[in-house]
Amino acid sequence: MSTPPEASPSRRLPSLLGVEAFVAVGRAQSFSRAAEQLNLTVSALSKRVAGLEALVGEALFLRSGATLSFTPCGLSLFAELSPIVDELGRILAPPAKSGSGKLVLHLPTSLAALWLIGELKNFHDTHPGLDLKIETGPHVTRHKRGAVDAAIRYGLGNWEDVKAERLIDGALAVFAVEPLDGEALSKTPLLGVSGAEDAWHGFFDELGASAAPSEPHIFENAQLMLEAAANGLGAALAPRILALPYLKAGRLTQAALPVLDLGRAFYFVAEPRRWEEEPIRQLREWLCTRAKLSSSAL
Template structure:
């Protein structure tokens, strides 16, 4: 078959939807069922798109169809472009009924603070697709709609609102706290394993207020997720710096106890509720206000 490239500036939209449906289904029949049209309509739409491009997009065989190398590249670009167009349109279309928004947070914060409050955020009219990742999602590129980030709040292109501040205070399992005794001092902690996440700045700051320096040692334990660190502390594996209020449930349950007479230190990093500066969607504003109200 000979393909003649069209001079039209944009591809036919119905051809793009047929292309993606056929790529997903692996056959024109499956695409027709998914789109609610006939097999012949799918075939004509694909043929029109191939004529516009001037190249074959599918290899036809008895078991169905598969994308050609050119078809694979074009389908990937078409899917990304249509997705971006759909996300952009959401900003301007009036908000009606139940809508899905993507909320991004690091896994430990999601498990310790966010998930117990998720039903209050959704309120039955918004569905939250919770994204948990250590990599910050790009709100400007709409990888997520709302994010809770941990840091100092100076992210370019984002509106960052202070959600939670933290106080740092040493804690341990009841057995380890009893071993330390009520008269413990900061140097006594260095005789036990210290638990920390990927950032040891909090322990360094805490020991700094006591006039001591701290550098990670072989007996100390590092955990990627803060809630895993709390479990390790409850198991008696070392002393932890509690980040209050998000670690409060560990105290309430009795799994951990504050070391007697310990002084709390302000954490220089905070949790911020972030949205893209250019995002004016009503649903995003509503979710943001509901989260801020839970402080």
């Protein structure tokens, strides 16, 4: 019987705590916010990230005053590790008990990182009796008690399997480090998102152009695309709610160009039979309130 080859002694696996810390900082774009989320001191969090940087052999973040951004190595590593951390969380999470006041909300990774995480403290403060668990990743098609109780989906709101309530406008705008007009945009690299590769073609159709000047460089999700744009790699086309943290930080500027409205938006969805269950109703009403407040800043 053959035996499996032994692992090379020179090849070390990273600490899961270091990976968790790195992904948390990348999502929060702040060491202090990530430390608060993980219930760590900033010093302890920094040591975990430093351990991963030592293993990789490169810096993963750049600091310029109060601004934090990925290095090219950090951006590439974040794209690989972020979904792995989500999957580990899903696998290791204990099953929810029916009727326990625990809710599982699924939503796109970028919306969670760039909007919902910043709102969660308010939820915990105002709903101490509800235990909200966040799951992120690709669109879910089945809502199963104990797996996913509700979700936020991006689309037209006409799904047959769920009831939907509109939360946030999903019109697409152009964002880049420097202000862009039509002529400047035609000379700027385009950045896009997997699953929406044709969005730029629709945008240039709205401008009356015969075709996009170049094919976009595609990223796994909108957060990575916007982070690339904030690092000067090109122009991003994204819903304005996702760009709001970058606009507030002065890292991106919205171009003085038309907004592409395809009728899509972010919707709260749940099974019709569970729509008026008290925990789901409370979550829905809270999300609607927070979404209105955020939308007023756009």
